Amino acid sequence: MTAAQISTAWSAVQRRIASSYGSFYDTIGLVQRSIYGFLQSAEALEHTGGTVAAAGAIMRSTATAFLTAELPALHELIKQQITTAAVDAIQDALQRTVPCLDQQVKAAVDGALPASGFGTINLATGTSREIRFRVTSQFAAYRAAVQTALQTMAGTTFQPIVTGNATGLHMEMLTAGDHATRMASAGTSIDANHLHMTGGNAADVQSMAWDVYQMQATSNNGNQLVTNMVSGTGQHFDVVMKAVNASPTTSYDAFINNEVDIADIHGEATVPAAGSASHPQAQESVYAHFLHERQYDATHAATDMTTIRTQAQTLETQRVQLTTDLTALPARIQTVLHGGTVTPPLNPAETTQATAWATRATTWQTAQTANQAAFNGRFNPAHSYAIDQENAYNRERGFDDARPH
Numbered sequence: 001m002t003a004a005q006i007s008t009a010w011s012a013v014q015r016r017i018a019s020s021y022g023s024f025y026d027t028i029g030l031v032q033r034s035i036y037g038f039l040q041s042a043e044a045l046e047h048t049g050g051t052v053a054a055a056g057a058i059m060r061s062t063a064t065a066f067l068t069a070e071l072p073a074l075h076e077l078i079k080q081q082i083t084t085a086a087v088d089a090i091q092d093a094l095q096r097t098v099p100c101l102d103q104q105v106k107a108a109v110d111g112a113l114p115a116s117g118f119g120t121i122n123l124a125t126g127t128s129r130e131i132r133f134r135v136t137s138q139f140a141a142y143r144a145a146v147q148t149a150l151q152t153m154a155g156t157t158f159q160p161i162v163t164g165n166a167t168g169l170h171m172e173m174l175t176a177g178d179h180a181t182r183m184a185s186a187g188t189s190i191d192a193n194h195l196h197m198t199g200g201n202a203a204d205v206q207s208m209a210w211d212v213y214q215m216q217a218t219s220n221n222g223n224q225l226v227t228n229m230v231s232g233t234g235q236h237f238d239v240v241m242k243a244v245n246a247s248p249t250t251s252y253d254a255f256i257n258n259e260v261d262i263a264d265i266h267g268e269a270t271v272p273a274a275g276s277a278s279h280p281q282a283q284e285s286v287y288a289h290f291l292h293e294r295q296y297d298a299t300h301a302a303t304d305m306t307t308i309r310t311q312a313q314t315l316e317t318q319r320v321q322l323t324t325d326l327t328a329l330p331a332r333i334q335t336v337l338h339g340g341t342v343t344p345p346l347n348p349a350e351t352t353q354a355t356a357w358a359t360r361a362t363t364w365q366t367a368q369t370a371n372q373a374a375f376n377g378r379f380n381p382a383h384s385y386a387i388d389q390e391n392a393y394n395r396e397r398g399f400d401d402a403r404p405h
Contacts (some may be wrong), residue, residue: 009090010155014175016085017154021147022173024078029217031074032139035123036132036220036396038063043128060124067121075113082150083109112153113146133274133398139218140271162209164192168230171213194232199243207262208243212291215284221393222284225291235298239291253290255297255379256309260290272399285394292389293382301378308378311371318364325357333357 038059045056086105091097121138123131151157159179160171169192174182186202190209197212199205215222229239244250246263253260268283281289298304326334332342333354346354395401 009094011175011177012089012092013086014154014156015178016089017082017150018156018158018173018175018178020078020082020085021150021158022160022171023081024146025143025171025173026217027074027078028139028143031071032135032218033220033223035063035067035135039123039128039132039135040396042123057124064121064123067123071121078146079106079109079113082113108153112149129395129398129401130274131398132396136397136399137271137274160206160210160213161186162190162206162213164190164195164197164209166193168192169195169209169213169216169226171210171217193230194235194238195226195229196238196240197243198240200245204243204245204262207266208241208260211262211265211283211287212241215287219284219288219393219396221389221396222288225288225295225389229291229295229298233299235295236302237298237304239294239298240304241291241294252286255290255293255382256305256312256375258294258305276400282394282397282399285390285397285399288393289386289390293379293386296382296385297378300381305378308371308374311367312375315364315368315371319368322357322361322364325360329353329357 042056042059042063045059046053048056083102083106086109087101090101090105122134125131126134147158154175157176158173159176160173161179161182163170163172169190183202183206186206188199188202188205190197190205197205197209199208212226216226217223229235232238240258242257242259244259244261247259247261250259250261250264252264265283265286268281268286270283272282326337329337330350330353332346333350335342336346336354337358391401
């Protein structure tokens, strides 16, 4: 076996392993969302009370037993898929069957992925919030542990790349080398039907898209939200997200221009501390908040924010010019315009100058008030709705679910 053959075979194996983790991510996300959905049904029965509540408790017990058996089986299935992919990749590269290769690769996979570290499944002990938080934490830890193990076995890191088309957002997990190659040619926009993502560079756009993809894959609330935005259900215009990074003018996000500051968002924890009662935000709950704002606005307003945003930009330019013109006026006129008095009083020429500036300022103030009212008329109801939906998202995950309005 030549060095070139070894290199080719190893690259193929690495790609297959990376791809298998991508498939695993989606599979475990579906299982996670199913558990959240099950918990919602069980809780609804328990809240009813009486004999119906007992049915909810039975559902929890049955589901615990089922998951205790099924998750290890899923773990073994994933290892088998990785083994098969690796064996096929090696034999395809060599164009021949290698004796005992199955056993050798299986031993390597077993070594990299020992018995599942997922932990004990428990859907019955603790408050609803504690149970949901435990599920969220277990799934997050399991995904991270499996990725680390697979990367160790493959000898390279994995990174996702997200693309979009008419059916939605799609993720591929790539090796470090392949990811660098793809990123070099990646554009600064991702279009998933009626959901559009843009930014100043491909890395920021991909970072934002991956955040949204994770929310879609692991949360029912997030999945429905992204599905609605992609399909454009009930929307009068498309939802647009513009990635910025450490912007001095945008804090987390800006409703008026759709900017999303990924540096601010990534400063938040992936999973808030257990039992936190100080209205913690997770990275994904920030996205849940402002994406629900955008989706609400798109379904309740006839047009996007372009007109209001353009007016605001024009008014800011006018404000700067008014300030500049005021400082250029004689000191006596400035004193009067600031509410003071001068001796002797302004002469007719000075009064004309003061009146002209004051008229412009009054016109500006009237327009500014109207623009702010138009903005508030759109933002306030969308923001209130988004808080409710962020609370629903956090409730699903077992985070704090009482963020104040």
